[in-house]
Amino acid sequence: MVFENLLVSIEDGILTIMVNRPVKLNALTGFTVWEIGRAMEEAVADPLVRGIIITGAGSKAFVAGADIAEIAGFSSEQVNAMAAAGQLVFRSIEESSKPVIAAINGYALGGGCELAMACHLRVASENARFGQPEVNLGLIACYGGTQRLTQLIGKSKSMELHLTADHITAAQALDLGLVNYITTEAELMSTCRKLMGKIISKAPVALAGVIACVNAFYTEGADGYEAERVEFDKCFSTNDFKEGASAFLEKRKPVFSGS
Numbered sequence: 001m002v003f004e005n006l007l008v009s010i011e012d013g014i015l016t017i018m019v020n021r022p023v024k025l026n027a028l029t030g031f032t033v034w035e036i037g038r039a040m041e042e043a044v045a046d047p048l049v050r051g052i053i054i055t056g057a058g059s060k061a062f063v064a065g066a067d068i069a070e071i072a073g074f075s076s077e078q079v080n081a082m083a084a085a086g087q088l089v090f091r092s093i094e095e096s097s098k099p100v101i102a103a104i105n106g107y108a109l110g111g112g113c114e115l116a117m118a119c120h121l122r123v124a125s126e127n128a129r130f131g132q133p134e135v136n137l138g139l140i141a142c143y144g145g146t147q148r149l150t151q152l153i154g155k156s157k158s159m160e161l162h163l164t165a166d167h168i169t170a171a172q173a174l175d176l177g178l179v180n181y182i183t184t185e186a187e188l189m190s191t192c193r194k195l196m197g198k199i200i201s202k203a204p205v206a207l208a209g210v211i212a213c214v215n216a217f218y219t220e221g222a223d224g225y226e227a228e229r230v231e232f233d234k235c236f237s238t239n240d241f242k243e244g245a246s247a248f249l250e251k252r253k254p255v256f257s258g259s
Helices: 030-045 076-094 111-118 145-153 155-164 170-176 188-200 204-217 224-236 239-249
Strands: 006-011 014-019 051-056 061-063 100-104 107-109 121-125 129-131 181-183
Touching: 006 030, 014 030, 014 188, 030 051, 030 076, 051 061, 051 111, 051 188, 061 100, 061 111, 076 111, 100 111, 100 188, 107 111, 111 129, 111 145, 121 170, 121 188, 129 170, 145 155, 170 181, 181 188, 188 204, 204 224, 204 239, 224 239
Parallel strands: 014 051, 051 100, 061 107, 100 121, 107 129, 121 181
Antiparallel strands: 006 014
């Protein structure tokens, strides 16, 4: 599928989804969010895709928030539909059975911070800046930001960042546990590709199981221990477990097939 606001490419099993609105600092329109959702659907369904990296075009911004010009004239019904649709797309990223890394270059504000937090891992360039500045506009986050930021950095600091609208640096984000790694702007994508390469060298069914079980910890009504037992049983029944066990006993690297 050809996208209007995204650039999508695949290399060595890694699909890169790049939000491509650099003149607008990659601000999210409703259509752009829909396109991200479609790109994720296609990536998860494509057997050639083993992992996904989401980033933004240019060096100034990952995603600098929502496109305020678009939503300023919305009705209540339109706003509710936008928030519901965006939450579904971001949840599809969070629940993707294939690992997703956010490569955060520059500003990740508002919806951009929410997009990054929906990914499984986050790698930031040194110039990255994070924040949920919605209260400056008389709004709050609507794509899951109040929930995911609290999960990632704790209630007190999440409350502070949402209430003050302060931006934090990449170094501060690392200290808080919001990002996994910091690297230079020039090495951002190569760092993400190296990390993803390490991840996708593992058994795909096991990777999907890890994602499902960790997410279960934060899912209301879910029994994380039961999820772990179920996913363990799925893995035990795969050819990849047989290959992994054989490789371990034979002191060689396993070659996983995803079956």
